[in-house]
Amino acid sequence: MPRSPGPRGEYAKTAKRRQEIVAAAFDVFARHGYPNSTMSQIAKRAGMTMPGVTHHFPTKSALVEAVLRERDLDSQSHLEGRRGLSVLQGLMENADRDEHEDGLTQLFTILAAEGTGKDHPAHAYLRHRYELILSAVQRAFEEAQADGDLVSGVVPAEAAQVYAALSDGLQLQHLYGVGQVSQTALMRRFLDGMLVTPVEGVTGS
Amino acid sequence: MPRSPGPRGEYAKTAKRRQEIVAAAFDVFARHGYPNSTMSQIAKRAGMTMPGVTHHFPTKSALVEAVLRERDLDSQSHLEGRRGLSVLQGLMENADRDEHEDGLTQLFTILAAEGTGKDHPAHAYLRHRYELILSAVQRAFEEAQADGDLVSGVVPAEAAQVYAALSDGLQLQHLYGVGQVSQTALMRRFLDGMLVTPVEGVTGS
Numbered sequence: 001m002p003r004s005p006g007p008r009g010e011y012a013k014t015a016k017r018r019q020e021i022v023a024a025a026f027d028v029f030a031r032h033g034y035p036n037s038t039m040s041q042i043a044k045r046a047g048m049t050m051p052g053v054t055h056h057f058p059t060k061s062a063l064v065e066a067v068l069r070e071r072d073l074d075s076q077s078h079l080e081g082r083r084g085l086s087v088l089q090g091l092m093e094n095a096d097r098d099e100h101e102d103g104l105t106q107l108f109t110i111l112a113a114e115g116t117g118k119d120h121p122a123h124a125y126l127r128h129r130y131e132l133i134l135s136a137v138q139r140a141f142e143e144a145q146a147d148g149d150l151v152s153g154v155v156p157a158e159a160a161q162v163y164a165a166l167s168d169g170l171q172l173q174h175l176y177g178v179g180q181v182s183q184t185a186l187m188r189r190f191l192d193g194m195l196v197t198p199v200e201g202v203t204g205s
Numbered sequence: 206m207p208r209s210p211g212p213r214g215e216y217a218k219t220a221k222r223r224q225e226i227v228a229a230a231f232d233v234f235a236r237h238g239y240p241n242s243t244m245s246q247i248a249k250r251a252g253m254t255m256p257g258v259t260h261h262f263p264t265k266s267a268l269v270e271a272v273l274r275e276r277d278l279d280s281q282s283h284l285e286g287r288r289g290l291s292v293l294q295g296l297m298e299n300a301d302r303d304e305h306e307d308g309l310t311q312l313f314t315i316l317a318a319e320g321t322g323k324d325h326p327a328h329a330y331l332r333h334r335y336e337l338i339l340s341a342v343q344r345a346f347e348e349a350q351a352d353g354d355l356v357s358g359v360v361p362a363e364a365a366q367v368y369a370a371l372s373d374g375l376q377l378q379h380l381y382g383v384g385q386v387s388q389t390a391l392m393r394r395f396l397d398g399m400l401v402t403p404v405e406g407v408t409g410s
Contacts, residue, residue: 033322106321113318116311116380117238130383161384161391165374170366172373175321178335179366186366 018056021046022070025063030103034064034110061121064111071104072129079136084143088191089199091137095167096184105171112168134160144195154194166190223261226251227275230268235308239269239315266326269316276309277334284341289348293396294404296342300372301389310376317373339365349400359399371395 024046028037039060043053057063079090098105115126134157141156170183192198229251233242244265248258262268284295303310320331339362346361375388397403 035319035322035325106318109321110315110318112377113311113315114240116314116377117240120240127381127383130378130381134378134383157385158391158394161375161378161386162371162395164384165371165378165391166367167374168377169370169372169374172317172321173335173339173366173370176332176335178332178339179369180362181366186363186370189363190367 014056017048018066021048021053021056022063022066025057026067026070026104029064029067029107030101033103034060034107039063059121061111061114064107065122065125067104068108068111068129084140084147085149085195085199087136087140088144091140091163092184092188092191092199095187098171099174099182099184102175106175109168109171109175130164133164137163141194149196150194151196159194163187163190219261222253223271226253226258226261227268227271230262231272231275231309234269234272234312235306238308239265239312244268264326266316266319269312270327270330272309273313273316273334289345289352290354290400292341292345293349296345296368297389297393297396297404300392303376304379304387304389307380311380314373314376314380335369338369342368346399354401355399356401364399368392368395 021042025037025042028042028045032041037060039053040050042063043050046053057066075094078094079087082090111122112126114120115122117123137160138156141150141154141159144150145154145156166187167183170179170186173179174183188199226247230242230247233247233250237246242265244258245255247268248255251258262271280299283299284292287295316327317331319325320327322328342365343361346355346359346364349355350359350361371392372388375384375391378384379388393404
């Protein structure tokens with residue numbers, strides 16, 4: 001069945017064009033790494049001129065932000081309709097997926113580090129993103145606690161911070177190829193340590 | 206008492222000059238943040254010409270590496286002559302100190318992220334640095350275990366990876382100003398969770 005056209009032809013065309021650029025950027029970033037990727041490679045990959053790309057995304061930062069927004073929507077949709085323990089399991093599944101996408105992980109790692117500067121173009125977006133992640137994970141731990149799934153003594157706000165920190169820090173180790181134990185195994189062990197009934201099949205080796 | 210001159214005048218002069226540049230770079234990075242700092246600001250701060258600086262340090266990356274090497278020597282000297290639990294306590298003290306030096310923390314965070322690229326000039330240095338940290342922390346946990354200071358079930362290699370990951374990830378949260386609990390409080394709580402006798406005065410609030 002053909003897709004129905006959008007309400008306005010120009011709007012739909014712009015949205016499609018932006019989507020093509022984001023897909024091309026994702027590809028180029030993942031292949032060459034973020035630092036080595038250039039806007040002209042991305043334009044070439046998208047089959048467009050440089051001004052055609054910069055009209056939609058003036059900088060590489062703006063593009064990487066768009067790539068991450070799209071990825072975040074994917075991750076969120078994987079968690080939709082879940083609560084408590086099931087959200088935590090979904091987070092582990094997202095982590096499993098990310099462990100095999102080094103280009104994207106590197107992309108996010110570098111943007112997150114560079115974005116710590118208050119005048120970085122993606123600073124506000126990234127700060128807000130961290131707050132959303134922390135509050136979503138905290139809520140999942142609170143729900144799991146209310147459902148009787150957590151061992152006693154777990155503080156949801158702290159567990160959320162530790163979860164996010166572990167995730168970021170283990171990704172960095174993974175990118176450097178250091179450490180004997182995989183990031184997903186350690187994340188699962190961390191989660192299992194807080195659960196009354198450890199998640200099935202996640203002993204982590 | 207005056208310092209004795211080095212074995213060769215030229216060598217000593219070069220070493221002194223390099224040290225002055227590193228000190229100037231530390232200053233400029235800490236004040237303006239790594240991304241905004243320029244080689245010409247650093248040259249000005251050191252009272253030198255640009256070619257004078259680039260003769261010793263051709264790039265900003267080379268300079269930041271030198272700054273970090275110096276900082277690592279400081280951190281290591283704080284741990285000298287210790288073993289086991291005492292090393293772990295020393296690590297927490299280093300973390301306390303770092304929490305108040307955002308410029309330096311940001312510097313390291315960005316370099317560590319950018320250095321994940323295998324062709325980055327500091328990649329080999331940073332990878333080696335991670336390996337040294339992981340093995341030193343692992344050894345400290347092994348010694349603490351042999352001394353009977355750890356609760357049962359702790360795996361030193363894993364504890365080391367988790368320690369390093371938490372440290373990196375919580376620094377990132379700190380730089381973004383997100384999360385309700387301080388990084389040092391969470392690090393201490395993590396450590397206390399593994400100790401037979403929690404460290405004095407570190408309940409973490």
